[in-house]
Amino acid sequence: MRHDPSLNRPASAPATPPSFSLGRVASVKPLGRDFLRMRIESDDLFRFAETLIHFRLVLQPQGVTTPSWPVMDAEGRTVWPKGAAALHRPAYTVRHIDAAAGWMDTDIFVHDGGRICEFARQAESGDIIGLNGPGGGGVPTGARLLIGGDETAYPALARAIEAAPANAGGDCYLFGDSADYPLPEHPGITLHVTPRGEAELAEKLRRTGTNAQAIWIATEKSRLGPLKSTILDELGIPKGMTHLAAYWSAPNSTESTPDGDTR
Structure with missing residues (x-):
């Protein structure tokens, strides 16, 4: 995947937590009656291609024009925006991924009142979204x-x-x-x-x-x-x-x- 400079953080910005990166919406397509499949592009997806299958989509508060993302403090701890700048961070499943090609798919269950549902319905190619993780465990194993x-x-x-x-x-x-x-x-x-x-x-x-x-x-x-x-x-x-x-x-x-x- 060609590197997208729009996903870069300014050189003068505080350090980014290793579990966080920015992605770009590539497409959103209907999947049956009840789901949307969102494809996200980034050149920083390799951590999502390992054992853990969940991650968090990270949305800015509604109406925000100058985004704030998590940073690391001097002790190496992740600091998330608070108050009116607090970010929406629901968990989703990595459904398909090709980290080398720079994309992954996640499937969104459509229901009333969901902020991610609203974002996905209105998303356009190139919209920026935060990605945090992975986490939440892997798939069950056994005979x-x-x-x-x-x-x-x-x-x-x-x-x-x-x-x-x-x-x-x-x-x-x-x-x-x-x-x-x-x-x-x-x-x-x-x-x-x-x-x-x-x-x-x-x-x-x-x-x-x-x-x-x-x-x-x-x-x-x-x-x-x-x-x-x-x-x-x-x-x-x-x-x-x-x-x-x-x-x-x-x-x-x-x-x-x-x-x-x-x-």
């Missing part, structure tokens, strides 16, 4: 998998299915109200479309247990609760075999609801 999530987790589920060896087996539960997302096929992994079916799966696990060697589930916080207590407390499955994540909180929750695929 038999139990994975699942709602729409916010579908891109990560796709990464998990793609990474599973051909001789792996298991089950993938789709808890979203819609299953309109292009998940890859795998000969040994069965897809179960069970909208808001977290409690149903928890009850099934109480009755039958599981022989999964790795469990990866991400969904809304209150709906994750029954699964988490069943898997960890009732079945006694070690935490090291599981990734049980609340990607977002419903509006009546006491917590906020960011707008990433790992809300």
